[in-house]
Amino acid sequence: MGFEEATPIQEGTVKYGMEGRDIIGQAQTGTGKTAAFGIPLIEKVDPKNPDVQGLIIAPTRELAIQVSEELYKIGYDKRVKILSVYGGQEIGRQIRALKNKPQIIVGTPGRIQDHINRRTLKLENVQTLVLDEADEMLNMGFIDDINAILETVPENRQTLLFSATMPGPIRKIADNFMKDPVEVKIKSKEMTVENIDQYFVKAHEREKFDVLTRLLNVHQPELAIIFGRTKRRVDELSQALTIRGYLAEGIHGDLSQAKRSSVLRQFKENKIDVLVATDVAARGLDISGVTHVYNFDIPQDPESYVHRIGRTGRAGKSGMAITFVTPREMGYLRIVEETTKKRMTPLRPPTSDEALLGQQRLAIESLKEIVEKNDLNDYRILANELLENLDAVDVVAAAIKSMTKEPDDSPVTISEERPLPSRRGKDNHRGGGGGYKGGRSSGRPGGRSHDRGGSRRGGRDGDKRGGQGQSRSRSRSKFE
Numbered sequence: 001m002g003f004e005e006a007t008p009i010q011e012g013t014v015k016y017g018m019e020g021r022d023i024i025g026q027a028q029t030g031t032g033k034t035a036a037f038g039i040p041l042i043e044k045v046d047p048k049n050p051d052v053q054g055l056i057i058a059p060t061r062e063l064a065i066q067v068s069e070e071l072y073k074i075g076y077d078k079r080v081k082i083l084s085v086y087g088g089q090e091i092g093r094q095i096r097a098l099k100n101k102p103q104i105i106v107g108t109p110g111r112i113q114d115h116i117n118r119r120t121l122k123l124e125n126v127q128t129l130v131l132d133e134a135d136e137m138l139n140m141g142f143i144d145d146i147n148a149i150l151e152t153v154p155e156n157r158q159t160l161l162f163s164a165t166m167p168g169p170i171r172k173i174a175d176n177f178m179k180d181p182v183e184v185k186i187k188s189k190e191m192t193v194e195n196i197d198q199y200f201v202k203a204h205e206r207e208k209f210d211v212l213t214r215l216l217n218v219h220q221p222e223l224a225i226i227f228g229r230t231k232r233r234v235d236e237l238s239q240a241l242t243i244r245g246y247l248a249e250g251i252h253g254d255l256s257q258a259k260r261s262s263v264l265r266q267f268k269e270n271k272i273d274v275l276v277a278t279d280v281a282a283r284g285l286d287i288s289g290v291t292h293v294y295n296f297d298i299p300q301d302p303e304s305y306v307h308r309i310g311r312t313g314r315a316g317k318s319g320m321a322i323t324f325v326t327p328r329e330m331g332y333l334r335i336v337e338e339t340t341k342k343r344m345t346p347l348r349p350p351t352s353d354e355a356l357l358g359q360q361r362l363a364i365e366s367l368k369e370i371v372e373k374n375d376l377n378d379y380r381i382l383a384n385e386l387l388e389n390l391d392a393v394d395v396v397a398a399a400i401k402s403m404t405k406e407p408d409d410s411p412v413t414i415s416e417e418r419p420l421p422s423r424r425g426k427d428n429h430r431g432g433g434g435g436y437k438g439g440r441s442s443g444r445p446g447g448r449s450h451d452r453g454g455s456r457r458g459g460r461d462g463d464k465r466g467g468q469g470q471s472r473s474r475s476r477s478k479f480e
């Protein structure tokens with residue numbers, strides 16, 4: 001796979017994995033946790049045994065697909081058969097694929113249960129169970145699903161839990177699932193990756209969209225992910241950005257799986273440069289070239305922040321994260337900082353002139369590139385003709401102007417989100433595990449549905465979502 005050396009979490013866990021120990025592995029985002037559990041898992045599979053020997057559970061469909069792809073690469077020489085099963089994909093197709101005797105299954109909880117109930121998935125010979133994004137999987141939104149799956153997996157299995165975050169209360173739940181686990185926590189001063197520059201911008205709700213477009217114009221990200229709090233927010237933002245001339249698409253749990261997959265593919269292939277997403281895209285996704293993450297709405301809990309910004313700055317690359325915060329939400333910013341042990345740098349919103357300058361620079365860069373390509377023979381005659389009557393500086397200025405994306409105030413609709421419930425007094429958010437518990441138990445912000453891909457009852461990955469009317473019950477997420 002072209003890796004030259006093991007990352008710290010791989011170095012710290014692969015040996016225990018091979019010994020059959022239960023492991024809780026915690027290391028920063030983008031530091032190779034997939035291979036840390038994937039290598040021992042693949043090593044231990046007997047390719048001659050047709051049973052399912054390894055089960056990996058992941059919180060979202062996209063992550064299940066990605067993990068299965070990474071395991072496929074690791075297990076390629078050994079010809080280990082790997083299958084991903086997730087909601088939104090035709091079940092008949094999966095049932096046929098299951099008959100092909102995969103040895104490792106990667107799936108989302110709802111669809112795994114579905115196959116267990118249909119008896120199309122037999123887990124009685126599973127030796128290794130992995131919970132990727134373990135804290136999320138053991139969160140109250142998923143715990144019932146996980147318990148149900150666990151009942152069908154042998155008790156003497158090996159259990160591996162991995163995540164970049166492991167809040168105290170969840171760590172306690174983890175003990176119920178494990179036998180004498182070894183904890184491998186890669187020590188770092190901060191919970192977030194050092195090579196992500198972290199900023200915050202204080203802005204009123206109604207100013208946010210203009211500030212965002214100005215920032216995009218100044219930063220000129222190669223690929224950017226913008227996180228919004230709700231599905232409506234994501235829809236409105238992606239539409240508004242498109243109207244203003246950006247190549248943007250949204251992704252959230254109410255879209256069809258075909259649409260979710262196509263949006264992600266377009267983003268990976270750089271056919272769009274801005275992905276607008278709910279937290280459904282916050283965990284685990286490894287997309288190379290993401291240079292900027294914008295939290296258009298500050299996340300309610302610090303773990304969400306860690307995972308969201310971790311979509312950039314992966315595998316040693318650098319990145320930039322910018323979090324919007326309304327004046328009333330400053331308390332949340334401080335809680336995030338207390339948890340990550342990292343201060344965010346305040347960023348002054350760019351003025352419209354600065355934003356324009358960013359676009360003008362971009363135009364100049366493009367012009368220079370064209371000149372350097374030296375492919376202008378056909379145009380030189382025309383240029384000379386033009387310069388007989390016109391001033392050279394005027395002509396170049398016109399060329400820059402025509403290539404500059406000038407300020408666009410086409411009307412857009414961005415409904416106001418209610419701010420997160422205000423936090424009074426500092427002591428308030430010091431208690432209860434660095435604000436973790438407090439963040440959960442406080443009221444529902446805005447009463448709109450948060451999105452991890454589905455609700456507790458309806459199958460978190462939207463597996464069981466039949467038709468209309470389900471989306472209301474899906475608002476029952478862990479953030480409530």
Ligand SMILES: Nc1ncnc2c1ncn2[C@@H]1O[C@H](COP(=O)(O)OP(=O)(O)OP(=O)(O)O)[C@@H](O)[C@H]1O
Nearest residue numbers: 003005006007029030031032033034164284286315
């Ligand atoms: N030893 C290695 N050397 C170089 N690159 C590696 C190595 N191991 C993994 N990678 C690459 O690093 C990237 C990040 O890995 P991975 O997605 O497993 O991170 P992660 O720790 O699971 O992050 P997250 O917490 O966001 O899920 C991937 O593209 C992966 O292929």
Ligand SMILES: [Mg+2]
Nearest residue numbers: 033034132284
């Ligand atoms: Mg991961």
